[in-house]
Amino acid sequence: MESAQQTPELTIPAALDQAVARFSDRDALYADGLWLSFSELRTRARRFAAALIALGVEHGDRVAIWSPNSWHWPIACLGAQYAGAAVVPMNTRYTVDEATDILQRSEARVLVSAGVFLGSDRITQLDAAALPDLAHIVRVAVEAGDHTNWDEFVAHGDDVSDEDIDERKSTVSSEDISDILFTSGTTGRSKGVLCMHRQPLAASLAWATYGEFTENDRYLCVNPFFHNFGYKAGILACLQTGAALMPQLTFDPEKAMAAVQEHKITVLPGAPTIFQMLLDHPARKNYDLTSLRYSVTGAAVVPVVLIERMQSELDFDLVLTAYGLTETQGFATICRSDDDAVTVATTCGRPMTGYELRIDGAQKPGDEGEVLLRSANVMKGYLDDPRATAETIDSDGWLHTGDIGKLDEQGNLTITDRLKDMYICGGFNVYPAEIEQVLMRLDGVADVAVIGVPDVRLGEVGKAYIVRKPGASLDVQSVIDYSAKHVANFKKPRFVEFLDELPRNLGGKVVKPTLRTMHEENS
Structure with missing residues (x-):
């Protein structure tokens, strides 16, 4: 078995070259019904880089990707970085106005975008006049019947020599910006997070090491590539360990189970709701899921029983939870393989290699305070926002997460x-x-x-938004009565509302501003 080794150059192009040296003919990426080897993956990424070079994309320019999980995404990403450009992943649920804002702020020169997706052709809705920096759009067909100019775009690089591609690759350094991910915007306008090549490589390799990744793993990626959970914990983790990556366009429980059975998938990370959907699916017993080995979940409340059922009913050998932010490459803490189900469900584990953590103002285990993180993997800063950068990273290098947390006696x-x-x-x-x-x-x-929510007498009181399990007969009073038995009176929700589903971003986090707006509109 090949051991995970960090590329000494600490650049993503160098990591791709090293992957070819170590895993050349092994499966790397599933594309249009076929597995591409690592060698073929690099060839396609270099062709994409050649097209960018031919069309005038310079070292340090930005290439945006606004597309769901298909094979085009990793190739465009790695190709752009091979050409010295920074990648700007864009949320597939952005409206055209939101996408335009990101393209303007990032000054993207090239956009790789799905054409028709989820019933809308966003490319045709973009206003070219509002995007003076955008010189080229690469249209990707992800739905049947749509058209693409991918091959025509790549053909622009046919006259670019291997020597020219190598020369451009040689200009990329570990301190160059590799990607600009925009925060999810749950606190307002999203901010662009500037990350350097060495950072996502080091962080994703450490993350993969805790999951004991090897070149024998097959990874079904249902987490979106525009999110760190899909890009860094997916593409880059596989690139550095030799694991094979199979993207799923959008999550479909039965298609996911069919893929696990057919391709002997071993790694399947995702938000808790994904595994609840798999567990509740009536066709689950029709599929052989015994190849599943490893999962990481999180981004939401994780019941202990879910961890136990993932192991007993979905056949995972190892299930861990983790914590991280866009500003820390998506990583910071993770549980360990010898942690019990209660620890995995109720904590986010301990700091990963390369990360320091402290609770601001805490004097002893159990004291709550703001979670502070320090690491060489903390972002370079926010795009064009030095004030926000200074407010987030203090003079001692501690990143103020805005999360409240506590540590137990074991440091979880x-x-x-x-x-x-x-x-x-x-x-x-x-x-x-x-x-x-x-x-x-x-x-x-x-x-x-x-x-x-506001209350005249108490200032604020709690309101619980609940999604019932199928067939459940929960009512408002039963929820309030249960709460009264288990929490102090001031913590007990005064209001309860039932929903079919909670509003979540594609990273799995509940978008609470949406719930606040719903309450205000109904008050």
């Missing part, structure tokens, strides 16, 4: 809430995540989110 981190989500009821601080953990143990609750 539990996130109790976002600073902005904490509310004050009758003078007492209330952390919604604590109430959510309690309510997830109530029979019939499938999903829950708690927010603080």
Whole structure:
């Protein structure tokens, strides 16, 4: 077995070259019904780089990708970085206005975009006049019947020599910007996070090491590539360990189970809702899922029973939870293989290699405070926003996450809430995540989110938004009565509303501003 080795040059193009040297003919990427080898993956990435060079893309320019998980995404990403450009991943759910804002702020020269996706052709809706920097659009066909200019675009590089491609690659350094991911925007306007080549490589390799990745693994990637969970914990983790990557365009439980059976998938990370959907699917017993080995989940409340069922009913040997931010490459802490199900479900584990963590103001285990992180993998800064950068990273290098957490005696981190989500009821601080953990143990609750809402007497009180399990007969009073038995009176939700689903971003996080808006509109 090949051991995971960090490329000494610490650039993504060098990592691709090293992957070919180590895993040349092994499966790397599933594309249009066929597996591409690592050698073929590099060939296609270099052809994409050649096209960029031919069309005038310079070292340091930006290439945006606005497309769901298809084989085009990793090739465009690695090809752009091979040409010395920084990649700007864009959320596939962006409206045209949101996408235009990102393209303008990043000054992207090239856009790789799906044409028709989820019933809309966004490319035709873009206003070219509003995007003076955007010189080329590469159209990717991800739905049947759509057209593409991918091959025509790549053909622009036919006259670019291998020597020219190598020369451009040689200009890329470990301190160059590799990608600009925009924060999810749950606190307002998204900010562009500047990351350097050495950072996602080091962080994703450490993450893969905790999962014991090898070249024998096959990784079904249902997490979107525009998110760190798909890009860095997917593409880059596989690139450095020899694991084969199979993208899924959008998550479909039965298609995912069919892929696991046919391709002997071993690695399947995702948000808790994904595994709940698999467990609840009526056709699950028709599929052989015994090849599954490893999963990481998180981004939401994780019931202990879910971890146990993932192991007993979905056949995972190892299930871990983790914590990270866009500003730290998506990584920071992770549980370990010898942690029990309770530790995995109720904590985010301990700091990964290369990360330091402390709780601001904490004097002893159990004390709550803001989670601070320090690492060579902390972002270079926010795009064109030195003020926000200075407010986030202090003079000692600690990144202020805006998350409230605590450490137990073993150093495991539990996130109790976002600073902005904490509310004050009758003078007492209330952390919604604590109430959510309690309510997830109530029979019939499938999903829950708690927010603080205005109250004339107490300042703020709790409101729980709950998704019932199929067939559950939960009502408002039963939720309030259960809460009264398990939490202090000031923590008990005063209001309960049932929803078919909670609003989540594609990273799996509940978008609580949407819930607050819903409450205001209904008040």
